[in-house]
Structures are given as C-alpha cells and as structure tokens.
Amino acid sequence: xxxxxxxxxxxxxxxxxxxxxxxxxxxxxxxxxxxxxxxxxxxxxxxxxxxxxxxxxxxxxxxxxxxxxxxxxxxxxxxxxxxxxxxxxxxxxxxxxxxxxxxxxxxxxxxxxxxxxxxxxxxxxxxxxxxxxxxxxxxxxxxxxxxxxxxxxxxxxxxxxxxxxxxxxxxxxxxxxxxxxxxxxxxxxxxxxxxxxxxxxxxxxxxxxxxxxxxxxxxxxxxxxxxxxxxxxxxxxxxxxxxxxxxxxxxxxxxxxxxxxxxxxxxxxxxxxxxxxxxxxxxxxxxxxxxxxxxxxxxxxxxxxxxxxxxxxxxxxxxxxxxxxxxxxxxxxxxxxxxxxxxxxxxxx
Ligand SMILES: NC(=O)C1=CN([C@@H]2O[C@H](COP(=O)(O)OP(=O)(O)OC[C@H]3O[C@@H](n4cnc5c(N)ncnc54)[C@H](OP(=O)(O)O)[C@@H]3O)[C@@H](O)[C@H]2O)C=CC1
Ligand SMILES: CC(=O)N[C@@H](CCC(=O)OP(=O)(O)O)C(=O)O
Numbered sequence: 001x002x003x004x005x006x007x008x009x010x011x012x013x014x015x016x017x018x019x020x021x022x023x024x025x026x027x028x029x030x031x032x033x034x035x036x037x038x039x040x041x042x043x044x045x046x047x048x049x050x051x052x053x054x055x056x057x058x059x060x061x062x063x064x065x066x067x068x069x070x071x072x073x074x075x076x077x078x079x080x081x082x083x084x085x086x087x088x089x090x091x092x093x094x095x096x097x098x099x100x101x102x103x104x105x106x107x108x109x110x111x112x113x114x115x116x117x118x119x120x121x122x123x124x125x126x127x128x129x130x131x132x133x134x135x136x137x138x139x140x141x142x143x144x145x146x147x148x149x150x151x152x153x154x155x156x157x158x159x160x161x162x163x164x165x166x167x168x169x170x171x172x173x174x175x176x177x178x179x180x181x182x183x184x185x186x187x188x189x190x191x192x193x194x195x196x197x198x199x200x201x202x203x204x205x206x207x208x209x210x211x212x213x214x215x216x217x218x219x220x221x222x223x224x225x226x227x228x229x230x231x232x233x234x235x236x237x238x239x240x241x242x243x244x245x246x247x248x249x250x251x252x253x254x255x256x257x258x259x260x261x262x263x264x265x266x267x268x269x270x271x272x273x274x275x276x277x278x279x280x281x282x283x284x285x286x287x288x289x290x291x292x293x294x295x296x297x298x299x300x301x302x303x304x305x306x307x308x309x310x311x312x313x314x315x316x317x318x319x320x321x322x323x324x325x326x327x328x329x330x331x332x333x334x335x336x337x338x339x340x341x342x343x344x345x346x347x348x349x
Pocket of ligand 1: 010011012014015016017036037038039063078080081083101102151152153185187188189190317318321322
C-alpha cells in the first residue's frame with residue numbers, strides 16, 4: 001500500500017487544476033487519487049486534455065465531500081470565485097485538509113469581498129480560519145493547519161516584490177504604484193471575447209483599472225506589514241503570451257539607498273527561501289526566466305534623480321501564482337520540506 005499523501009482536485013478540468021495534476025505527477029510524497037468535475041463526471045480526464053493520455057486514465061469524479069474523503073486526505077479547490085465559499089465547510093467537516101486557490105477566503109472582511117468580487121461572501125468563521133498562504137512571508141503560520149487560502153497571482157508577484165522594503169521602511173508605502181501584466185492563461189480556460197486570438201494577438205491592453213479584485217488583497221497585506229493603512233494604484237494589462245506575470249512597482253525611497261542596499265535587504269529577508277531569487281544590479285528579470293517554475297525573480301533600480309525605486313518581480317502565474325504555491329502550502333501544512341515536488345528549472349527559451 002502506498003504511504004503517499006492522497007490528493008483530490010476540484011476544478012481539475014481548468015488551467016489551475018491541470019497544472020496541479022502536472023506538478024503533483026512528480027511529487028515524491030503525494031499522489032492524485034481523485035480528479036473532480038462539476039460538469040463532466042464519468043468522463044476520462046484525457047478526453048479534454050489529450051496530453052494526459054496514458055498518464056491519467058481516471059474518470060472524473062463528482063463534487064461529493066464524502067466521496068472525496070473516501071479517496072483523499074487533502075483537497076485543492078481550483079474553481080471560479082463563489083464556488084469554494086459554499087464547498088469549504090463540508091470539506092473541512094469531512095476531515096479533509098483544504099487549499100483554496102480562488103479568491104473566496106483571502107479577504108478578511110466580508111464587505112470588502114462583496115464590494116470587489118460582487119458575490120456573496122463566505123461564512124466569517126471559515127474566513128477567520130483560513131491562513132493566507134503567501135509562503136515566504138506567512139509560512140510559519142501555515143505549518144500544520146487544515147485550511148489555507150492561496151494568494152492571487154498578481155498579489156504573489158507584487159507582495160514578494162514590496163514586502164521587504166515596506167517592512168524595513170526603505171520606501172514610503174503611500175507612494176506605491178503597481179503596473180502589472182499577465183499572460184492570458186491567467187483568465188482561465190473558458191473562452192471570452194477579450195481573450196480570443198484576434199482580440200489578443202498583436203494587442204496589449206489595460207483592464208479593470210482601479211476595479212481589480214486583487215487591489216484589496218494587496219492593500220490588506222501591505223497594511224499588515226506597514227502597521228498603518230496602505231492604499232495603492234494598481235493597473236493590470238493583458239499581454240499576448242500564454243504564461244507569466246510581471247509586476248513593475250514604483251515608490252519613493254526614504255533617505256539615501258543604493259541598489260546594493262535593496263539587494264542586500266531582500267537577500268537577507270528571503271535567506272533560506274529557495275523560491276525567491278534576487279538579481280544582481282542591472283540584471284532585471286523577464287517572465288521567460290521563470291516559465292514553468294515556482295520561482296519569483298526580483299530586480300531593482302534606484303533612481304537618484306527622482307528619489308524613486310523601480311522594482312520588477314516576475315512569476316509563472318500558473319505555478320508560483322497558483323498550483324506551485326498551493327503545493328508549497330500543502331508541504332508546509334503536512335510538515336514536509338516546502339520545496340518537495342517543486343524544484344523545476346524554468347523551461348527556456
Ligand atoms: N489561471 C491562473 O493563472 C490563476 C487562477 N487562480 C484562480 O484559480 C481558480 C481557477 O482558475 P482557472 O483554473 O484558471 O479557471 P478555469 O476556468 O480554467 O477552470 C475552473 C474550473 O472550475 C470548475 N468549475 C466551474 N464551476 C464549478 C462549480 N460550480 N463547482 C465545481 N467546479 C466548478 C470547472 O470545471 P468543471 O466544469 O469540470 O467542474 C472549470 O474547469 C479561479 O478562482 C482563479 O481566479 C488563481 C491564481 C492564478
Ligand atoms: C489575465 C487575467 O484575467 N487574470 C485574472 C486573474 C484571476 C485570478 O487569478 O484572480 P482570483 O483568483 O483572485 O480570482 C484577472 O485579472 O482577474
């Protein structure tokens with residue numbers, strides 16, 4: 001009998017779910033024992049994803065907490081906003097460990113969730129129970145818990161790029177501006193007008209300006225780190241590429257700081273954390289340099305002329321921004337080494 005941790009995936013037919021299947025296939029201590037679909041139960045998963053032919057021969061299971069518990073110890077939820085809010089109570093009550101990749105449990109205020117997501121918020125008891133799984137920052141709080149809310153893709157790149165500077169008082173948090181870009185897989189597999197080929201190819205567009213649901217998530221964490229209310233300007237752009245997020249951040253520097261000061265601050269903050277790589281001076285990261293990996297790469301440029309710093313942070317939205325960080329959190333919840341199953345070298349070019 002296998003001693004591996006048994007894992008179920010709700011939303012396994014979406015991009016986040018299928019990335020979990022890919023990454024968990026080489027995890028040394030976990031195995032996927034149930035792939036779940038609300039719309040295609042009974043069908044083979046390889047029907048919708050022929051690249052999984054002969055890798056996964058399972059038929060999709062229904063969304064049934066008792067059935068999931070009979071097959072698994074841990075369940076990942078990779079469904080659109082609003083679904084996990086209703087599912088999580090029964091999954092926790094069935095005795096499962098739960099990692100939610102959607103935004104349903106990230107915001108601690110129900111009012112904020114309802115304002116930004118335009119959906120009914122989850123029960124406050126479960127919101128309170130959820131630990132926000134930004135692993136490099138709150139990893140100690142994740143160890144051993146039953147329920148983790150995985151951060152959003154843009155907040156992951158953005159917060160890893162800002163937190164050390166905010167915490168050390170290197171920048172003035174009231175001056176932060178965030179300019180973020182995402183590949184189209186960030187919008188999920190479903191087809192839409194804004195993401196079909198002729199709308200996207202050779203195009204570059206801003207969207208959800210001042211209305212993006214990740215604004216309150218970023219502000220909630222920066223407020224916690226700064227110890228004072230922080231508001232930011234955050235603009236997202238859609239780039240005609242499949243994977244990758246780049247978050248470019250600007251802020252006023254407090255006092256005189258050099259590139260080297262930022263580099264050594266960040267190297268010290270992330271010391272011992274394998275997945276954040278700080279670039280040497282003048283070598284700024286690009287999305288291809290983290291493609292398919294769980295890395296977040298960060299570079300800096302202090303401009304003495306303006307007194308501002310530019311911080312560039314890149315991730316793969318489906319790995320560090322979703323499935324990879326979720327597995328990192330699973331490792332921490334289970335008391336395993338957080339890097340297990342995640343030591344991929346980025347695919348290049
Ligand atoms: N794509 C990305 O880069 C990132 C996504 N996220 C978040 O992760 C979640 C999943 O995203 P993504 O995989 O891209 O989305 P997709 O649209 O690709 O997939 C979502 C899946 O959810 C399932 N689903 C839909 N409705 C229900 C329901 N009522 N009950 C159960 N399952 C349902 C669908 O599968 P079926 O019909 O088979 O049940 C669908 O395949 C979202 O909340 C997203 O915001 C977070 C970070 C990054
Ligand atoms: C390119 C693109 O459309 N990206 C999505 C990211 C969705 C996501 O991951 O956000 P939640 O998990 O918070 O829903 C967006 O900007 O809304």
